[in-house]
Ligand SMILES: *[C@@H]1O[C@H](CO)[C@@H](O)[C@H](O)[C@H]1NC(C)=O
Ligand SMILES: *[C@@H]1O[C@H](CO)[C@@H](O)[C@H](O)[C@H]1NC(C)=O
């Protein structure tokens with residue numbers, strides 16, 4: 001989902017939120033949020049004190065674990081993810097600035113972590129059964145059809161550049177990706193990808209999702 005991350009993060013500038021996040025918590029709350037991440041990273045054998053790891057280095061640790069151990073490590077990954085969500089749940093003031101407070105190198109990386117949290121909440125929550133049942137097929141299709149998926153994101157960037165409504169461009173992109181996965185795996189794989197994308201979109205800017213301008217079909 002790296003191209004998608006790039007697209008979603010670039011949408012921040014469309015929405016005028018990039019680098020000027022407005023969320024804010026008290027320093028006590030920031031200390032508690034940091035502690036949630038210290039525990040979370042420890043689950044991946046990553047030691048953290050005040051500085052959260054560079055996003056992609058963390059991402060690759062988790063991806064390597066999933067690549068090496070496959071489906072049977074996914075419940076552990078979700079156990080860590082759900083513990084993180086539970087730990088953070090009281091802190092409704094939280095947003096991307098929390099990561100700036102953990103010395104993330106720049107606003108892009110803060111957004112990457114914020115999107116990652118939202119996607120984890122779908123994958124390990126409402127989408128958990130799909131995560132488990134579609135695991136290998138999605139991995140196979142991602143490897144095989146990555147250029148097609150990247151093309152969907154690239155087209156959305158072009159559409160937005162051409163003045164298309166950003167919500168409509170995202171829906172078109174998510175439908176495009178869902179079609180790739182549906183043709184490669186099955187209906188539910190398309191539903192799963194659409195919901196992962198929608199979770200990311202909502203983290204960047206909830207307006208499209210809240211307005212009902214982005215929708216995903218129900219699983220079958
Ligand atoms: C963390 O390290 C321990 C001890 O080396 C190892 O057993 C465990 O599998 C590691 N966990 C992860 C998620 O890499
Ligand atoms: C943000 O920081 C990361 C890690 O240092 C770096 O790889 C990336 O290029 C930076 N991005 C921007 C937009 O500065």
Ligand SMILES: *[C@@H]1O[C@H](CO)[C@@H](O)[C@H](O)[C@H]1NC(C)=O
Nearest residue numbers: 124125126127128129130219
């Ligand atoms: C996941 O599947 C289990 C067992 O079939 C079911 O009880 C549960 O309600 C499902 N959860 C979701 C979120 O659909």
